[in-house]
Amino acid sequence: MRFVSPALKHIVFPALSRSGYLRYSAGAGPAIVTYHGVFPAGYEVRNPALDGNLVYADSLRRQLELLKKRYRVVAPEEFLRWSDEKQSLPPRSVLLTCDDALRNALTEMVPILQERGLSCLFFATGASADETPSMLWYEELYLMLLDASEPFTLSLLEAGISVGPITASERHACWWNLVERLSQFDKELRRGFLNQIRSQLRIAENWRERFVQNPILASRFLTLDVAGLRRLAAGGMSVGAHSLSHPILARAPEDLAWREISESRRVLEKALGRTVWGFGYPFGNAATVTGRDLRLAEQAGFRCAFMNTGGGFGANSLGAKINRFALPRVHVTADMSLAEFEAHISGFYRSLRKRLLGGDELEAVVEA
Numbered sequence: 458m459r460f461v462s463p464a465l466k467h468i469v470f471p472a473l474s475r476s477g478y479l480r481y482s483a484g485a486g487p488a489i490v491t492y493h494g495v496f497p498a499g500y501e502v503r504n505p506a507l508d509g510n511l512v513y514a515d516s517l518r519r520q521l522e523l524l525k526k527r528y529r530v531v532a533p534e535e536f537l538r539w540s541d542e543k544q545s546l547p548p549r550s551v552l553l554t555c556d557d558a559l560r561n562a563l564t565e566m567v568p569i570l571q572e573r574g575l576s577c578l579f580f581a582t583g584a585s586a587d588e589t590p591s592m593l594w595y596e597e598l599y600l601m602l603l604d605a606s607e608p609f610t611l612s613l614l615e616a617g618i619s620v621g622p623i624t625a626s627e628r629h630a631c632w633w634n635l636v637e638r639l640s641q642f643d644k645e646l647r648r649g650f651l652n653q654i655r656s657q658l659r660i661a662e663n664w665r666e667r668f669v670q671n672p673i674l675a676s677r678f679l680t681l682d683v684a685g686l687r688r689l690a691a692g693g694m695s696v697g698a699h700s701l702s703h704p705i706l707a708r709a710p711e712d713l714a715w716r717e718i719s720e721s722r723r724v725l726e727k728a729l730g731r732t733v734w735g736f737g738y739p740f741g742n743a744a745t746v747t748g749r750d751l752r753l754a755e756q757a758g759f760r761c762a763f764m765n766t767g768g769g770f771g772a773n774s775l776g777a778k779i780n781r782f783a784l785p786r787v788h789v790t791a792d793m794s795l796a797e798f799e800a801h802i803s804g805f806y807r808s809l810r811k812r813l814l815g816g817d818e819l820e821a822v823v824e825a
């Protein structure tokens with residue numbers, strides 16, 4: 458759960474950022490930042506739940522300038538040496554990461570990084586080892602539900618799923634419920650259920666074409682294909698794995714979770730001809746990742762693995778409590794102001810949340 462009151466966002470964070478308090482109070486590092494891509498120019502944000510994880514190009518530029526000025530952005534390989542305990546990192550070091558490897562990662566984000574001489578660790582799914590681009594299944598599902606006329610009902614007998622009638626206000630909860638339940642199945646079975654959902658919602662078979670044909674929608678929604686992934690790597694970026702097909706691992710049976718984790722490393726290494734050492738858990742919060750999944754990532758031969766919660770300075774300096782397979786990250790969202798971004802990076806936000814709400818979301822996963 459994220460809390461941001463208007464007073465924090467508009468008064469407290471900007472004052473602490475301006476005064477230098479956030480920078481000077483930053484605990485031991487490093488801090489790790491998660492992006493999910495950059496809106497292509499001309500893209501109209503459709504829905505906060507669907508688009509809220511990407512950022513505008515201008516926001517990214519301002520955030521990177523702030524990091525360059527006040528902190529030190531490290532290369533992914535330097536970070537790996539730190540994680541392997543072979544090298545220490547200077548104070549206030551920040552690692553940039555980006556999940557999902559959408560096409561906009563290459564077309565919008567990489568040029569902004571390159572202009573500033575920065576490198577980033579991109580977590581790609583197994584789909585980016587394919588010859589043809591595809592869409593993230595849970596985004597496809599959300600788009601289909603947005604297109605459905607309400608109220609709608611769905612019945613997937615083989616999956617034991619029967620929902621509805623669903624009205625507009627229930628759509629988001631219905632979507633997440635379906636994401637949880639369809640995460641039990643491998644990507645082929647899941648594909649069959651998505652086709653059934655499409656036909657029950659009376660959406661045309663070729664509806665995905667508009668996302669392929671329109672360059673702005675393609676950049677926003679399509680994943681990189683193998684040629685794009687290789688260009689990303691050739692552009693000085695590092696590539697990590699993000700599972701084969703982006704299920705909620707916590708909902709997948711163990712044999713499926715194992716395949717999703719270990720095979721993603723294998724297919725990406727084969728596609729790139731280089732070692733893939735990092736794993737980013739799909740969704741990556743305490744509700745979607747279990748202690749079992751941390752163990753599977755280690756058994757699959759990854760050297761470290763990344764959550765998508767609990768990050769900022771101080772989070773990686775807990776001595777014996779550091780778990781290289783549950784590295785916390787700061788999840789950057791479209792609505793985050795620059796001062797709010799710095800409050801997250803500095804660790805101020807995390808400790809404030811802990812003081813106000815108690816507990817630490819990440820500890821629950823590590824201890825599970």
Ligand SMILES: [Zn+2]
Pocket residue numbers: 556557699703739740
């Ligand atoms: Zn993801």
